[in-house]
Amino acid sequence: MAPTYNATKKDQTTTWTRTRSKTKTSKMGEESSLSVISQIWQKSGRCPKGTVPVRRIRKKDMLKAHSIEEYGRKKPSLSHHQIGHLNQKLDSFVQQKNHSKAILITMGYRYLGAKGDMKVCNPSVEKDDEYSTSQISLINGAYDDFECVESGWAVNPSVYGDRQTRLFVYWTADGSKKTGCFDLTCPGFVQTSNEISLGAAISPISLPGGLPYQITIYLYKDPYTDNWWVQYGEKKNIGYWPPELFRAMWSNAESVEWGGEVYSSTVGHTPHTATQMGCGGFPDVFHESGSMTRMRIHDNSEFLKIPEWVDDFSDEYNCYDVMYLGDYVEDPEFYYGGPGKNPMCP
Template sequence: MALLQLLILVLCIICHKVDARSHSQQERHQRFSRSQEVDSNINLVSRENEFDCIDIYKQPGLQHPLLKNHKIQLNPTFTRARKQYIQKDFNAGNFIGCPPGKVPIYREKMKHQMNFNSMESQIENFPLYPRELPIERYVTLDTTPNTTYHGAYANVNICAVSPLQKNQYSLGQIYAQGGPPAELNTIQAGWGVSPDLYGDSKTRLTGFWKVQGDQKSAGCFNVLCPGFIQVHQTVGFGTILEPSQTGSTTKLYLNFIIEQDNQLGNWWLTLKGNINIGYWPKDIVPHLGNGASVIRFGGETGSMASVSNPPMGTGYLPEAKYRYACYFARLKILDSQFKEQEVKPDDMKIYRNADPKCYDLLYPGYSGEQHRQAFLYGGPGAPADQCGPL
């Protein structure tokens, strides 16, 4: 009798483990399936005539010489429950997404495609497009502790910038950086306005990566050079982000997350906690392979010396407050243990390489339950010689 009871107990334990494993696999499958859905609260506009659906295994990013044997990571290994604060409705335009096995690549990429015939060449031979404009201005809120970071999180106000000229761009981004200054590795993402990239002044999902070198640098915006791996079937770099209207009491803010996969080391770009756009493989940013040394949040502009420094954010200085100025809210980092932590004012500093009359940043710290740790930033810009030394 005792032996029979023991056998029954063992069978119950085995059945429980199988059922739990099956339930876990089902949950994981459902979670990954949901990650392909565009949340109905996000005002993203994708236009059919602006994107080409490319075989995911033949996408431009895989042409990078360091990714010859790269196995595409279709989903991140992490998952994290996050409460979101995002307004406005989803507008898919006339682009319903790519069929299974294909991903959207912004069509302008084909016009700007560099000549990558020599794929066996070293990474330093890859050109940088078109980031190296003579005048780059920043106002950012940067981490200061000497530690390792594995990601960053913010609700980013999507701002309307007055029409820009060619050879100008304006960005609101999250940055992860690592390595010595001469070899600095950077990945960043957020919103951007650039007539050179997109042919208009609409606010769009924009990313950038760069590996600094003593002689040459590598990297580019979006997917203009090999490197970034796109996995989402509908939302990609170049997607229009419908901005709030200046002075409106209803403002769109979109949750951006740049997060390192704690198992494979790749750096993922995620919107609203579950829209996994794609990732920068750790192989192309070696100084970020074990994490970043600095996280930055804020604004950036670029221009040629022959044109003015363009507006940043809404074009209003932060003293205009939330009704008019652009902002970042609910700032968080992923610490050295991959734990999500709200930023601490004592661990942050403001960086600015422009006259505060051109661009500025105001960080009051805790800004109420809705925004938590938040800051305002932006400015009107000015002629090239009126924003101070770089």
């Protein structure tokens, strides 16, 4: 199965972006990021047409979950959904229990898609039941019962059994209380691509002092079938979430988020987790932190647009910070991440 229309849209880049964040001057690094679409498993061969690659799930990984039903699902928590509009105080964000986010968010339209280039790194994850992700998320619904679809890369030992950087998709229809999961660990996402494997390790990745590598993720709604599709790179459609999974998301999303997330039972406590976000460094423009570039939204128009109103936000600025560059640059850039535990975040 394939989308019923061409998802490649014109990119309207003449829109000025407004933000309530302080203006910061960018001194860009000289090296541009290199796009990555390869995965390590592809070195051993490819899947024939009519089949899809599926990552083997090991019994010992499933036994790490509290129950088989909970395997591959995030721990239930509140949403980062903002009550009101972006001109309200940042206190109106509700922090998720045991979750720490550093994000760029836009609201105020009926969103039918979102896109971005994200730098691929391998942050350190301290414990096996913790994870660090970088993703694009489309969200709708009440703050305590939200629906979302998201995709990006993750270091998640409890799901994947190691600490490699892996491509993932995730969904929920009730704030992860009883529905949703990573990849194909539960019914929901329908994979159609025989070239890209969900949960497979990404290669190459960005290393300190080395070349920066990035992946391109595009989440979009098919207007004829209402399926939510995931596109990897610029042309590879991986698969879709059918609209029957959702109540509100079958129509549109109410907000879009770009950025990172860390899960740990010691988030917000002392001692804090040492699990890193992004590339492990605080935000900068010299390739030592996580970054999102070429961020776009898809509303009812025929163009992919730079979001007009955005806000950057972090749950724990001393642990994981954010930096948005929207003025005096050709295309807005978002930097995020941090080391977790450090002298300012004991």
